[in-house]
Amino acid sequence: MTDPATLADRVRAGELRLHELEAHADHDTAAAARRLVLEAETDADLSTTGSYAFDAEVADSAIENMFGATQMPVGVAGPVTVDGGAADGEYYLPLATTEGALVASVNRGLSVIESAGGAEARVTKSGMTRAPVFRTGGIVESAEVVEWVREHEAELAAAAESTTNHGELLDVTPYVVGDSVYLRFRYDTKDAMGMNMAAIATEAACEVVEAETPAELVALSGNLCTDKKPAAINAVEGRGRSVTADVLIPDDVVEERLHTTAAAIAEANTRKNLVGSAKAGSLGFNAHAANVVAASFIATGQDPAQVVEGSNAITTAEEREDGLYLSVSLASLELGTVGGGTKLPTQSEALELVGLTGGGDPPGANGDALAEVIAAGALAGELSLLAALASNHLASAHEELGR
Template identity: 45%
Template sequence: MRIDADFVAKKLGKNIGNIIIAQRDDEGNIYCENLIGAVVIPLGIAGPLRINGDHINGDYYVPLATTEGALVASVNRGCKVISLSGGVNVSLNRIGTTRGPVFYVNSLKEADKFETWLQTNEKKIAKVIEQTSSHLKFIKLETKNVGNYIYVRLYFNTDQAMGMNMATIATQKFADYVALETKTKCLTIAGNYDIDKKPSWLNFISGRGFQGWGEIIIKEKIINEILKTTSRKIFDVWLAKCMIGSAMSGSMGFNAHFANIIAAFYVATGQDLAHVVEGSMGITSTKVLGNNDLYFSVYLPALMLGMVGGGTKLRTQTEAREIIGVNKIEQLVEVLVGAILAGELSLLASLAEGSLAKVHEKLGR
């Protein structure tokens, strides 16, 4: 819903002319209240990036929207190393989109009874939930109780969508059905056992959305010539930074900068930006092999993104996905995992070489 932006500008006494005209031709695809316009974030492209995945095999270009100088150049360098090394091997596991309602009971005995009812009636629950959308499939439910509170974690396959809207509507239907059948009160359909848009060990361990793995072996010669460093130096920086440094700071991100690539990719392709939080969690690992080649891998436990719905409908984001050239969500996720590995490799190499500050001085201002 657009409001009178000229009135807003006059009332605030501010010049917002660029905001007003940006994306004025795309209002039908915009989901934003009190709309006055849009902000523009520069879009760069990295690649080609060679992916050897479960769902795609080939060379892909990666659109990245960012205001951070040197980021696209860094990912681009990583893509070059990956392609020269035969490509990044990528694997996925679809965990599903989750919603976490919380129910209130009067005693532990009632809690046990309620949890048993949920487990016994899981097939009926699935049938009720799946009535809400032809694109949604119920996967499973898990429960935990604390005193009088029963936390339920529902898992859904939401097809090509990231699916939080679908999951929310389905969870309301679930809560209504439970109340009708058991008289148990649902306090809220989102009780943080999902857990959505917050760092969480539950999502780290159990996963959410997609789990993604990427790995590659890089020849010592390529590391020397392209990355201007050595396998041993990269390993030493990785150990100090991603492992010990992350542990010392209590971080859930045992990586160099997953969030940088995820945020830039999410903006470019129309994803919900708050899910960068889950995406930032994960582990980069590396090992120097006997011949001084470098094994390098990334693990991302909670990637939430979609091919349809929400911001994916915007024309500029649609064009950015067309640059990639994929049409299934699994394919899009595999490209993201490969791009993240490219970014991790390049940054750790830059730190090992001692060139990070120099590069940002040149490109980041």
């Protein structure tokens, strides 16, 4: 078997390219050879990067030109009881982050929520989108394309679903801008996040549109999807899973555990998360929901870039007669429990920790449950930060933890 040093020498001699190494050796040897090349050319010490605990071949579908693995500390918050449409019971939430005090803050919030009986959560809408853009001769042809699509959605569904054993086309929404027609396809992708599934299925449907209408496909993604960018359409219509978690916390618990009042938290939320966010022109009306989304995504093998959509969240707080009502609604949480990075060993272990690895029964149940658990975590993060702000304890909490 070819050794790493020999492969590295061939790369540096120009005989091989870095991306060709797996054709000449196993994946771990190829990764070791890349480290040798990089160390020789940059004087970097990659010994820690090269120390990882999984077979590099497992990551083949997740990464190219692998030379090692980046390790992040992962902490745990919980357990907390989640009464959801799919989630049911006590859950731990793994959080991978380098932000000191985040796990402690979420853990504090979950502890308070648990003392109030746990959180309730529901996925209210689900669907992964892909929106191709077509060119027409003008508005007359654009209108003709829209009419045809509306009358032949069943044919588009048949073409799209012929490419997948699991995906289901839910609807197609047309948008017209002059001679551009955008078709926003929305799919039920079950327990997968489903971006690849949606793209492949939509490509097949686009062939039908081109064959039956004057439209010519310009790009499989026309940015009305919208993926990995701030977009009002995701905040309004949702993408992936739209999920809400809420809790009612008795006044005595708020005062004893959080050292503030329901009225103070509600006012802080209104002035900060609602009015302040509106003044800033923000698409997210929350304190830091993206913190929990990012940390849980990294821990469980989701696409971290989709934290952009995950920050589309609105937090509400209300002083009620019997305590503090708090909710967080995440409009576009894109995640899965199968496929992508969920197959990597440490990420798979994190999903096992939550109890939601692999496909659910019925299909989609595990993805829904994971969304509900993450929403409960985001709720806890909002509660803890709002309480710290309302009680003027934010700076002292970071100081106490040495951050």
